[in-house]
Amino acid sequence: MDLLEYQAKELFHQVGIPVLPSQPIAQLSELKHLHIRYPVVLKSQVHSGGRGRAGGIRFVQNTIDAVAAAQAIFSLPILGEYPEVILAEARYDTQEEFFLSILLDYQLQRPVLMGSAKGGIDVETLLKHTQKVVLDQGFSPFYARRLATKMGLKGRLIHGVSTILEKMYQLFIEKDLDLIEINPLAVSASGEVMALDGKITVNDTALSRHLDLLSFLTPKADRPSTVTPQGNIVTTPPQKPRWLGSKDKGGNVGIIGNGSGLTLTTWDLILNQKGKPIGAFIIEEKSSSKSLIKQLGIAIDKILNIAEVEVILINIVSSEQTSDLVAEAMKDYCQPLEVTSDNEEQLSRPTSANSAHQRKVNPNLNSNAVKWVLRLATGDLESRETSFGDLPIHCFEDLNEAVKKTVALISN
Structure with missing residues (x-):
């Protein structure tokens, strides 16, 4: 989950990183x-x-x-x-601009401190002067000072930048981050440092341990159009899930997730468990509740048209209210089909996404043969499992457990 600048600065302020x-x-x-x-x-x-x-x-x-x-x-x-x-x-009047970052290197399986004395928007210059320090052991202020020295800083700036790095690492560990970045870290004529911009990426698998961060996913009201200063109306196109297909043949697991990072993490975890994803639908991460449910319905209808799909893992990280709506929609979707008088197969009761009339179901879809795994990071798991009853939905709060169940269903 990538935070916006103002959200990142809220977390900066909590640990004492100076912001304007x-x-x-x-x-x-x-x-x-x-x-x-x-x-x-x-x-x-x-x-x-x-x-x-x-x-x-x-x-x-x-x-x-x-x-x-x-x-x-x-x-x-x-x-x-x-x-x-x-x-x-x-x-803010700046004399110098630095770049600071801490990221989790999955190949090294270690946090890496990165810094450049040439921060700002000139990416080529920034990268040319970037230095890094790999944390071989537990963090200590020594690593922060080593990076500041490698950046070519002297005097008071070594202490100032080292202090910022220590606070960044505190936030990195406390919130289970994949990335924390300040660019630029501005320096005034008096030597004062200030975080003018920030970027934070939260590890999606750890969100269930940080319910405070889920407030950043509070659904926003849909804003269908905006009037420009010239009076023209710019219409925002309706959001649709994006398809990401696998290049490898033989896949049998379909994935649906809200957000690219969350979906790709789910994909990697399935591969690590020897599962074979056939592809994934990515729902827009910052969608409103209404839009998320609509995109979920579109994704399900499309993924059920893929004959090779045997198990569908749906991974949604959002507020408890939105998670409840997803659970209710899935419960309605998986209700047994009944044949009506006009020979159309329909759900026995309407879905949450479409309560005005019964949703017609394509009789060619393999929905009855597919097994469902639902991962919702927030809410009451036991009550949801009870409400699902005998429906073929396996519900989890922990992503790793959901992935293991998905692969186990394929094996069985």
Whole structure:
């Protein structure tokens, strides 16, 4: 799960990493009650990089300029993603910019500290000057100072940057992160350091241990269209699940997950257990509850058309409310079919996603032969298992257990 900048900075603040005064803006009217003094910078909150070059970061001097700039940013897709939130933040005078990162290297199976004395948006220069320190043993301040020294820092900067690295590692361990990054870490004329931008990737398999982080997945209201400053209406296309097929033949496990990172992690775990995924449908990670259920229905209908699929593993990490809706939808979906008077096979009762009328089911689908494994990271597991009754749905909270069950069903 990748966090947005303002969410990452909330976690930075919790461990004492210095961040500027800021205010998330979801509605233009909130700019009239901004608690930050002008001038400020408005920053589009999307997951992709390159916001500055795309026009997603703007400096404003007053409320009138801020409203116009925010309206333009809300209407600007960056790599296909429209921002739901804009971060208004105080400006900062910088003398130097550094890059700091801690990532989990899966090949080395060790955390790696990385740093560059040339931080900022020039990626080629940043990478050219990047230094790294592999943590062979448990972390100690020595590793942080070693990286600062390898970056070419001197005097007070060694202590300042080392302190930031120590706090980053604290957050890295406490929240089970795959990645924590500050770029740039700005340095003022007085030697003060400040995290101007941040990136955090949470390990999806550990989310059930960090319920506080699930608040970042709270579904947002659907925003079908936005009016640009020129009066044009930009319609956001409806979200659809993306298909990722396997290049290897002989697969028999279908995967559905919300978010690329979560889905790919599920795929890797199945491979590690000697399972054979045939492909996966990826639901948009930040979808609203309504959109998630709709995309789930589309993904299920399409994956059931693949004759080779024997087991479908659905992995959803979201709020408890959304997880309850998913469980209810799956319960309705797996109800036995009945033949109506007009010879159409239908569900005996409507699904949660379509309560106005009964959902017609394609009689050619292999839904009766498929086995279902459902992993929901939040909510009451026992009550869900009870509600499923004799339905062929195996429900889990732990992803590893869900994967083991999926592979076991294939083996049987």
